Amino acid sequence: MPTKRVKKTPMHARDAKLRATDFIEVNQGYAMAQARFESERCLRCQDPICVSGCPVHIPIPEFIHEIATGNIQKAANILRSANPLPAVCGRVCPQEDQCEKVCHMAERFKPIGIGYLERFVADWERTHGHTESPKKPSRDQRVAVIGAGPAGLVCAGELARLGYSVTIYEGLHAPGGVLRYGIPEFRLPNDILDWEIDLLKNIGVDIVCNVVVGKTIQVDHLFDIGYSAVFIGTGAGLPRFLGIPGENLNGVYSANEFLTRINLMQSYKFPETDTPLYVGQRVAVIGAGNTAMDAIRSALRVGATEGLSIYRRSEKEMTARIEEYHHAIEEGVIFHWLTNPIEIIGNEAGWVTGVKCMRMRLGAVDESGRASPQAIAGSEFIIPLDNIVLSLGNAPNPLLVNNTPGLKKNKKGCLVIETDIPQTSMKHVYAGGDAVTGAATVILAAGAGKDAAAAIHKDLSKNTSHV
Numbered sequence: 001m002p003t004k005r006v007k008k009t010p011m012h013a014r015d016a017k018l019r020a021t022d023f024i025e026v027n028q029g030y031a032m033a034q035a036r037f038e039s040e041r042c043l044r045c046q047d048p049i050c051v052s053g054c055p056v057h058i059p060i061p062e063f064i065h066e067i068a069t070g071n072i073q074k075a076a077n078i079l080r081s082a083n084p085l086p087a088v089c090g091r092v093c094p095q096e097d098q099c100e101k102v103c104h105m106a107e108r109f110k111p112i113g114i115g116y117l118e119r120f121v122a123d124w125e126r127t128h129g130h131t132e133s134p135k136k137p138s139r140d141q142r143v144a145v146i147g148a149g150p151a152g153l154v155c156a157g158e159l160a161r162l163g164y165s166v167t168i169y170e171g172l173h174a175p176g177g178v179l180r181y182g183i184p185e186f187r188l189p190n191d192i193l194d195w196e197i198d199l200l201k202n203i204g205v206d207i208v209c210n211v212v213v214g215k216t217i218q219v220d221h222l223f224d225i226g227y228s229a230v231f232i233g234t235g236a237g238l239p240r241f242l243g244i245p246g247e248n249l250n251g252v253y254s255a256n257e258f259l260t261r262i263n264l265m266q267s268y269k270f271p272e273t274d275t276p277l278y279v280g281q282r283v284a285v286i287g288a289g290n291t292a293m294d295a296i297r298s299a300l301r302v303g304a305t306e307g308l309s310i311y312r313r314s315e316k317e318m319t320a321r322i323e324e325y326h327h328a329i330e331e332g333v334i335f336h337w338l339t340n341p342i343e344i345i346g347n348e349a350g351w352v353t354g355v356k357c358m359r360m361r362l363g364a365v366d367e368s369g370r371a372s373p374q375a376i377a378g379s380e381f382i383i384p385l386d387n388i389v390l391s392l393g394n395a396p397n398p399l400l401v402n403n404t405p406g407l408k409k410n411k412k413g414c415l416v417i418e419t420d421i422p423q424t425s426m427k428h429v430y431a432g433g434d435a436v437t438g439a440a441t442v443i444l445a446a447g448a449g450k451d452a453a454a455a456i457h458k459d460l461s462k463n464t465s466h467v
Helices: 032-039 060-069 072-082 086-092 114-127 150-161 190-202 219-224 255-263 290-301 322-330 442-463
Strands: 142-146 165-169 205-208 227-232 252-254 282-286 306-310 334-336 339-346 352-365 371-375 381-384 387-390 429-431
Touching: 032 060, 032 114, 060 072, 060 114, 072 114, 086 114, 086 190, 086 442, 142 150, 150 165, 150 190, 150 205, 150 227, 150 442, 190 205, 219 227, 227 442, 252 255, 255 290, 255 387, 282 290, 290 306, 290 322, 290 387, 306 339, 352 387, 429 442
Parallel strands: 142 165, 142 227, 165 205, 227 429, 252 387, 282 306, 282 387, 306 334
Antiparallel strands: 339 352, 352 371, 352 381
């Protein structure tokens, strides 16, 4: 095999010094020539295990083959038939740990750039004015979806294509869930997200914002007003904390609040917008996952001159995507590995001035499958700071389950579903995504939404009548 076909075709990224000052998208996508060149690396295996590695089971060899032949419209049709959010997933899905990880090319060379190609096709659709034909419901059953995040959007889109009348109830003032409030525009521009959502609206998905199910309206009432089934895709928006002294000081944020103020409320435009955000010169994020990378890279863009990531394990154990980690390094983020905060320090006015940490060493593998961090006695030191952002993971918000009698949750606050179908402890009430698993990835939530739509369709088809 020629050397030029061994390596993955790289995607151009904007200059680090320039991009670290704004929220314009970092990755620039493939041009047509790059996409066709990369698509020709695909072996079109008889055993395409890449498909089984995709939570929404995209026919990967088929859509890539159409790119290679130059039939991008057909590639788009194949792709969108399996995934209602290809422009989103092509940008934020961790393909390197899923479809690309099991690509046969990865055994000896570099895997096919499946995610890059997915993004290329979806972006081609957008620039060529693609819209799906409007659809009218062909079934008399109505389905309510709670939450307009990835699980809810995909579930609603799948059900709408099957002929159901679907309404999404979203608690925030704009749809998208974590796609809008959690992921910065330099990774996922809002106009891309809005385009994907508009396509769902075009096929009949109705979205009602500013409705908090469990408070504004109850689950039982949804059945009273005519819905035949309900899907819960409320995500995991409840932040976790360290439980150390000083977490209540001014200048300490959860990553959820920090990113929501920036992404959803656009605080970086204050006072043009209504939401302020105090960011000092030295900002640290506690954690080294994707959300942590989003937070600290955002901090640099809203005024911080130094951004730090403090993580109690080593680089090997971090959960951030390698691409996002490299982008953070290029933008100047400094990483403190094997470092664990034990106290947040403040001044008399109640503002953060630093964080006291301990050096750590790695011990045996713990229940997470990673080496467990152990404190080194007498290794305490202080890092001067103006802000701290806590990125320690999230749990489902308890409001819905606590206000819905009969809806069971586990010890972690996640909704309990049956082992064979994603139905909760309530009949005709289904759930999926982070509300069930705890904080995970966008594509896993999308896959759960797709599975739930299939289960709802099977359930409702038992007593189906058409309109």
